Amino acid sequence: MAISVLVLSERIAGEHPEATFELLGKGSKLAKQLGGELAVAVAGTDYPVQELGGADVILELAGLEAGAYAAPIWEAGVAAAIAASSPRVVLMSTGTVGLDLGGSLATRFGGQLASYVIDLDVDGEEILATAQLYGGKMLAEVALDSFICFATVIPGSFPADDGRSTGSPRVERIEVGEKPKAVAMAIREPETGGVDITAAPMLVSVGRGIGSSDNLELVQELADALKVPLSASRPVIDSGWLPKPHQVGKSGKKVKPSIYLSFGISGAPEHLEGMRNAEMIIACNTDPGAPIFEVAHFGTTVDLFDLVPELTERFGG
Numbered sequence: 001m002a003i004s005v006l007v008l009s010e011r012i013a014g015e016h017p018e019a020t021f022e023l024l025g026k027g028s029k030l031a032k033q034l035g036g037e038l039a040v041a042v043a044g045t046d047y048p049v050q051e052l053g054g055a056d057v058i059l060e061l062a063g064l065e066a067g068a069y070a071a072p073i074w075e076a077g078v079a080a081a082i083a084a085s086s087p088r089v090v091l092m093s094t095g096t097v098g099l100d101l102g103g104s105l106a107t108r109f110g111g112q113l114a115s116y117v118i119d120l121d122v123d124g125e126e127i128l129a130t131a132q133l134y135g136g137k138m139l140a141e142v143a144l145d146s147f148i149c150f151a152t153v154i155p156g157s158f159p160a161d162d163g164r165s166t167g168s169p170r171v172e173r174i175e176v177g178e179k180p181k182a183v184a185m186a187i188r189e190p191e192t193g194g195v196d197i198t199a200a201p202m203l204v205s206v207g208r209g210i211g212s213s214d215n216l217e218l219v220q221e222l223a224d225a226l227k228v229p230l231s232a233s234r235p236v237i238d239s240g241w242l243p244k245p246h247q248v249g250k251s252g253k254k255v256k257p258s259i260y261l262s263f264g265i266s267g268a269p270e271h272l273e274g275m276r277n278a279e280m281i282i283a284c285n286t287d288p289g290a291p292i293f294e295v296a297h298f299g300t301t302v303d304l305f306d307l308v309p310e311l312t313e314r315f316g317g
């Protein structure tokens with residue numbers, strides 16, 4: 001059976017990123033619709049193979065080191081995988097690697113590219129992509145009909161669990177020919193500041209509605225009572241009230257906690273991009289027309305300065 005969908009695993013170091021499993025889950029459905037197989041391209045040979053059971057085929061990009069990412073070298077590697085497998089659709093995430101390579105690979109193979117994609121489907125001969133414009137303020141429905149199509153998908157658009165499977169894909173080695181001269185100097189991990197808001201099962205999140213840094217103590221006490229981290233919208237970070245690792249959103253972290261408690265956050269598209277996939281969103285905002293209520297499962301227009309101390313007392317602060 002021919003390969004119809006190729007997912008690029010953007011593992012630069014350590015484990016496969018969540019986004020890879022999200023793409024494998026969606027890629028598997030697309031491959032079935034297209035009547036072909038799902039392949040995943042992986043840099044190097046030292047990776048947890050068994051975790052990629054969601055794919056039918058693993059294309060090992062020999063000669064590429066996961067820990068030494070340099071865009072021109074990876075582009076040569078992924079191009080070799082595409083040339084060897086001739087997929088109809090190539091999926092990458094809208095992350096460092098996907099943003100680096102999506103445009104240049106689409107140009108190299110003469111295919112159409114949809115960026116900032118949040119959904120994909122097959123309609124006859126066309127691949128339908130729903131893509132964000134203007135930071136999510138508008139959505140575009142795009143029909144891709146080139147013989148090879150590329151999509152960079154926003155992380156969090158599909159459930160990662162759909163792509164986690166313990167199958168036993170066959171492994172094919174792709175020899176990457178002559179590589180451009182580029183040297184990866186070092187990989188710098190972003191500072192966590194001692195807090196990883198992406199791993200927390202629950203977050204207390206605060207926005208500009210808190211008014212000033214002096215009032216932060218109020219929400220910090222609630223977070224402490226619940227034993228969860230404090231996260232925030234961008235204005236809180238830009239004002240220097242909390243450090244950058246606490247920021248949720250487009251230019252911050254994407255979070256998916258079981259419960260996201262938001263206080264004084266309006267729900268701008270750039271913020272929603274980082275938290276709309278939380279399992280339960282509870283919003284407190286005095287403006288009943290605030291867009292956060294469009295994604296919230298529960299909401300209240302009670303003043304946060306009245307509600308937060310009550311909750312802290314209730315949860316044992």
Ligand SMILES: Cc1cc2nc3c(=O)[nH]c(=O)nc-3n(C[C@H](O)[C@H](O)[C@H](O)COP(=O)(O)OP(=O)(O)OC[C@H]3O[C@@H](n4cnc5c(N)ncnc54)[C@H](O)[C@@H]3O)c2cc1C
Pocket residue numbers: 135206207208209210232233234235236247248249250251252253263264265266267268269270271274284285286287290302303304305
């Ligand atoms: C390229 C780009 C990237 C961006 N990236 C991000 C990002 O990563 N994360 C992010 O968050 N934003 C980001 N932004 C900014 C984003 O557009 C919004 O400006 C920001 O999210 C607004 O933050 P906020 O909701 O805290 O503030 P506001 O929009 O000012 O909302 C404050 C809310 O508090 C409510 N409120 C006021 N007083 C109270 C009270 N006493 N009790 C209860 N509610 C009250 C108000 O009704 C209001 O809705 C980005 C923007 C751009 C252009």
